[in-house]
Amino acid sequence: MTGRSHMRLTPSTSGIQYAGWTPGPPAMHGLGQxxxxxxxxxxxxxxxxxxxxxxxxxxxxxxxxxxxxxxxxxxxxxxxxxxxxxxxxxxxxxxxxxxxxxxxxxxxxxxxxxxxxxxxxxxxxxxxxxxxxxxxxxxxxxxxxxxxxxxxxxxxxxxxxxxxxxxxxxxxxxxxxxxxxxxxxxxxxxxxxxxxxxxxxxxxxxxxxxxxxxxxxxxxxxxxxxxxxxxxxxxxxxxxxxxxxxxxxxxxxxxxxxxxxxxxxxxxxxxxxxxxxxxxxxxxxxxxxxxxxxxxxxxxxxxxxxxxxxxxxxxxxxxxxxxxxxxxxxxxxxxxxxxxxxxxxxxxxxxxxxxxxxAPVRYWIEGADRFGAADAFPPREAAPLRLHLGSGGEDSAIHRLSRDVTEAGSNTWVAVPIGVPVLGGLDDVAVQTLTFELTIETEMQLTGAITAHLSFGCNEIDSYVVARLSRVDGAGRRHQLSMGAIRPAARTIEAEHCTGAEVAIDSGIRTPLIPNEPVDLHFSLTPAPTRLLPGDTLRFDIGSRTDLLRSSPSEGWVHFDLPVPPYLSRNTVHFGGASWIEVDRI
CATH class of the missing domain: 3.40.50.1820 (Alpha/Beta hydrolase fold, catalytic domain)
Incomplete structure (x- = not known):
């Protein structure tokens, strides 16, 4: 409670300060500290x-x-x-x-x-x-x-x-x-x-x-x-x-x-x-x-x-x-x-x-490096674009995202609990992630909710699903966009808590899987406004371990590992109109 004066702090305004605008003069300035x-x-x-x-x-x-x-x-x-x-x-x-x-x-x-x-x-x-x-x-x-x-x-x-x-x-x-x-x-x-x-x-x-x-x-x-x-x-x-x-x-x-x-x-x-x-x-x-x-x-x-x-x-x-x-x-x-x-x-x-x-909403557009504006989020003018998952052949192949319903079929990946040792060369015989891609032919902007709907099966009573959406530019560089996750045994939707950006899941309700019997998983990925140009590729990856799909805070992405999956298992995603992702396009 001393009344003596103290040394002055050195101020800092490092980092982004304004969301795409420059304000007029402040009410006061130069008042010191x-x-x-x-x-x-x-x-x-x-x-x-x-x-x-x-x-x-x-x-x-x-x-x-x-x-x-x-x-x-x-x-x-x-x-x-x-x-x-x-x-x-x-x-x-x-x-x-x-x-x-x-x-x-x-x-x-x-x-x-x-x-x-x-x-x-x-x-x-x-x-x-x-x-x-x-x-x-x-x-x-x-x-x-x-x-x-x-x-x-x-x-x-x-x-x-x-x-x-x-x-x-x-x-x-x-x-x-x-x-x-x-x-x-x-x-x-x-x-x-x-x-x-x-x-x-x-x-x-x-x-x-x-x-x-x-x-x-x-x-x-x-x-x-x-x-x-x-x-x-x-x-x-x-x-x-x-x-x-x-x-x-x-x-x-x-x-x-x-x-x-x-x-x-x-x-x-x-x-x-x-x-x-x-x-x-x-x-x-x-x-x-x-x-x-x-x-x-x-x-x-x-x-x-x-x-x-x-x-x-x-x-x-x-x-x-x-x-x-x-x-x-x-x-x-x-x-x-x-x-x-x-x-x-x-x-x-x-x-x-x-x-x-x-504007009530200002949002950063990846790939355009500028802010967009809207009256709501998701923007009212946004229209859902459904992209169906389809097989590209063997599990290790690059699979398809398609605007059209794909033919029936399935692909699988194996789930290995984080930190569990496995034989060298496992990925040569049993992949831990699946990749789906869509080549962009006309410029488009995605802004709003991103959701995944998967017909999912597993030979265990539970597993885990981690999803990632990326933009791959014409030079082959991957740009992180969005991630989402769901525990299949905890898949009950809390309709009263859903918002335009989130499918709310009540993970306190757990219904064990019946091995190899498909269930529907509906969950959100994080919003990620982005501009896609002709020659870009929209890439969707799914797996069961966060460390295989997340990015690092050292690269600017605040992603933390989760203690998943709970079991060694083989997971299956089914096609033929049963599995898709939906993005908002404006």
Whole structure:
């Protein structure tokens, strides 16, 4: 609670900042920065939450920008590329007349109280208290907005449902709205590898106990956010796989291990007592203006929540926006700060900066390297294009995608559990993936939902299906577009939770396969707007292991392995009009 001045943080706006536009002049700029470290925010049960507050150097009353998450924030404003540095750069906001408030949840870092399960209703209660506290501070004008990525984004719809009076808008980047379906059991199996990485990276004893002075953070930021930022970013991308392996071998604190055990081994349905309620199903209670951003590089993390929020929130049509961002994986996450500030200026200050003229949906088009615009997602003008799967001969051949129904037949692939050793040369006699291709003859753009419908058989009681869609350009280079997955024994569709972009699956309902008896699998791949040119090839791959089809975060794609398939088996896909993929064409 010292009143002394501190060294100034070095700001950063690395990464993409605007979704295909340039706004007019900001309402304020050049206001500088100062810091009020170690504020204690009283919540329930005598607990106080630790927060660092960042203010413009110019005295005044400003809107507060609250970022609330699960982590210790000691490293965040230093620009160190931890896996949770996703609050943006505070001096970027203070310079424009906003006051970031970066909060640690109860039981973490310098906050008091007992830690509860991640996303617990107690956290939402605390978040609402923080919003109320910030609005009442002498440096705040009574208005509060929210900003952040991942956990910092996922907490925003949950508290917006409560409608805190001071909350005027939020800007959420990369979110889930259904904790169970989108994160814990993506595609019907535990998100084991991601949980290992996330918990090992953020919740060790060292994460809880580390303390760093404001001046130390500022000094480090001069290096990480200064001329060396590009070097730091390059090293992170080159070493990210090694970093992930290190995180996976770490030991989190006991409470977090207990949460992990409950989620991974016990929470076989969403009704299990260790799984908190999610905002999905209650999004219609949200009325406040918002922007939600979905990074198109994500597969089994932060997928489908953005579309769910945009489609189902009750916010007026002219006060909500969806941005589908170019594929990228960066730490720290500094993207979208300028977009957020233009949005906040529009909502809070009525600035005539052009935000009210932005389309409700802006989406990055792979192959065109520009943003497109629409009034909804999928775009209302999009028409479904069905491409049937057909055999090309032997399993190892290149098979066919066809606009016409193909002849009856089938092909097979073998499913080998990840990490299980097999004889060398297995792929010469039993392939682990099948490939289907369509040569593009006329230019077209695909924008909207991507779904797969497979007539699937297996000689075991369960397996796993991973699907990937790619564009192969005229030079033979493959460009990653989209991925999807389903557990065949968990194939029941939750019609009430489906959106225009997602076929929602209730993986808590499991019906074992009857060996070699076909079943219908209907599931979503991630949206992937793309432009296809004559001579390009649209490629569809299916297999049973994520590591055979996914891309690496070091290449900008946030794909995590899944512990699949469960059995050694042979899987079959049947043709003759029984199996197809459907894409939206505009």
């Amino acid at each position: 100062r810091m009020l470290p170690d504020r204690q925010i009283p919540v329930d049960d005598g607990v106080t939450l630790h927060a660092d507050v960042y203010l413009p150097e110019r005295e005044g009353r400003y809107p507060a920008v609250v970022s609330f998450a699960a982590y210790s924030t000691e490293y965040h404003t230093a620009g160190i590329p931890t896996g949770s540095n996703e609050i943006g750069s505070p001096p970027v906001f203070t310079d424009r007349g906003y006051a970031p408030v970066v909060v640690e949840r109860r039981g973490m870092g310098r906050s008091t109280g007992e830690q509860v399960t991640f996303f617990d209703p107690q956290d939402i209660d605390d978040h609402a208290k923080v919003i109320e506290w910030a609005a009442e501070q002498p440096w705040c004008n009574g208005e509060v907005v929210l900003f952040g990525t991942s956990y910092y984004g996922m907490t925003q719809p949950a508290v917006a449902i409560r409608r805190p009076p001071a909350l005027k808008a939020f800007f959420a980047n990369e979110i889930c709205t259904d904790l169970y379906r989108h994160l814990l059991y993506f595609g019907g199996v535990p998100g084991l590898y991601f949980m290992n990485i996330w918990m090992g990276a953020n919740f060790t004893e060292n994460n809880y106990d580390t303390r760093m002075s404001p001046d130390t953070r500022a000094l480090i930021s001069h290096l990480t956010n200064g001329p060396l930022h590009g070097v730091v970013e390059k090293v992170v991308h080159e070493q990210v796989d090694r970093m992930f392996r290190k995180f996976m071998s770490a030991t989190p604190v006991e409470k977090v291990r207990e949460i992990y055990a409950g989620w991974m081994f016990d929470a076989k349905t969403r009704d299990h007592d260790s799984v908190p309620d999610s905002p999905a199903g209650r999004l219609g209670e949200i009325e406040v203006p918002f922007v939600v951003v979905q990074n198109l590089s994500y597969f089994n993390l932060h997928q489908f929540g953005s579309y769910d929020l945009f489609e189902n929130a009750s916010t007026p049509e002219d006060s909500k926006w969806l941005i589908l961002a170019p594929p990228a994986y960066d730490l720290p996450v500094y993207s979208w700060q300028e977009e957020a500030l233009a949005f906040f200026d529009h909502v809070l200050r009525g600035t005539d900066n052009g935000y009210d003229g932005q």
